[in-house]
Amino acid sequence: MATVASDATGPSTELRVLRPGDWERWYDTLLRAFGGATESDEERALWRELTEYDRCLAAWEGGAVVGTAGAFSFRMTVPGGAPVPAAGVTMVSVAATHRRRGVLTSMMRRQLEDVRRRGEPLAVLCASEPAIYGRFGYGAATVHFSARIDTARVSLSVPDGTGDVRLRYAEPGEVLRECEAVYARLVPGRPGMLARHRPGWERVGLLDPESERDGASALQCVLAERGGEVVGFARYRVKLDWGPSGHDGTVRLEELYGLDPAAQAALWRFLFEMDLTSTLVVRGRPVDEAWQYQVSDIRRCLPRLRDQLYVRLVDVGAALAARTYLTPVDVVLEVSDAFCPWNEGRWRLTGDAKGASCERTSDAADLALSVRELGAAYLGGVPLTALAAAGRVRELRGGALAEASVAFGSTLAPWLPHGF
Structure with a gap:
């Protein structure tokens, strides 16, 4: 919600x-x-x-x-x-x-x-x-990618191994355990994803009130399997329509997860090639998802971005020490936080790809920023250099900005797959 x-x-x-x-x-x-x-x-x-x-x-x-x-x-x-x-x-x-x-x-x-x-x-x-x-103190930390794809005019290339993946229809409620197992395996790999440990959260994706279908079908599900193992799934709806020249149906993707590139590609190809449809509507996808580089014409996909997850560091020291950093970093941050004053002051962050520590210090500051900017940069999707260009981060030691901006990055774009 x-x-x-x-x-x-x-x-x-x-x-x-x-x-x-x-x-x-x-x-x-x-x-x-x-x-x-x-x-x-x-x-x-x-x-x-x-x-x-x-x-x-x-x-x-x-x-x-x-x-x-x-x-x-x-x-x-x-x-x-x-x-x-x-x-x-x-x-x-x-x-x-x-x-x-x-x-x-x-x-x-x-x-x-x-x-x-x-x-x-x-x-x-x-x-x-x-x-x-x-x-x-909340900063916009992730964006998501949406598109309206003209599947009658856009084709999809797929990687080697896609043909080894087999698809089968399934009732969404009957394969909930298999789908949740796929989701759980993906959670540790991408910043911003939420572990769904509490019973009930797995059912949020199955909510299917007719009043919200906008004339589309009830929720449908297809599983991707390889060697008898479920390696992905997609949940979607279909809205059929007819124009003067024939079918003009729309597929509306609700969720898609695949454990590897071939599983993901098999599911996307299924959605692109569905009979009696010419449009695929997708919302809230990762900005670095592979399908956008597999399509023949990205312009006919009408891509757009929108802010999604907002992050607030409640304990600056513990939060910055909880993540790792792409490159070695040793930087003193002058943090302002009027709303949660316990975060105010200077923090020395040292870390690398193996771990990090963040402790209070009296040393001279290298960067000055508010907790809002730390929240925006925290998951690795917003560069500190961009925030500095916007006037929201001040470099106090030459070279500190570039050093910290690279270190705060992430090899995968952060993504929140569902709201709450």
């Missing part, structure tokens, strides 16, 4: 930890903030099941809930492959009747203090309104 909020507390507003008996009112307040959208009983029940009540806040005014904020307990892969505890900030809203009263600020401050007490070095979120969260 994404987040939406207004900067809205008055002296009569009280923050309380959410009680199970108040969930319905709390959730209805959230839905109203998202325009009063309705949800299926199945979807509502699943989000209630996933709610971590001790991590959710309700802002009350009298007997009414006027603000909501929650968090999920995740472990997120960071450069180097470590699964780092991260609070998945979610379900944030403020009633439109309570704008500009400090409700949002009070919820964000209390939430980050709680994250710190829990020993989680990171907080992450998906923002429905990106302009809101920078002032609370």
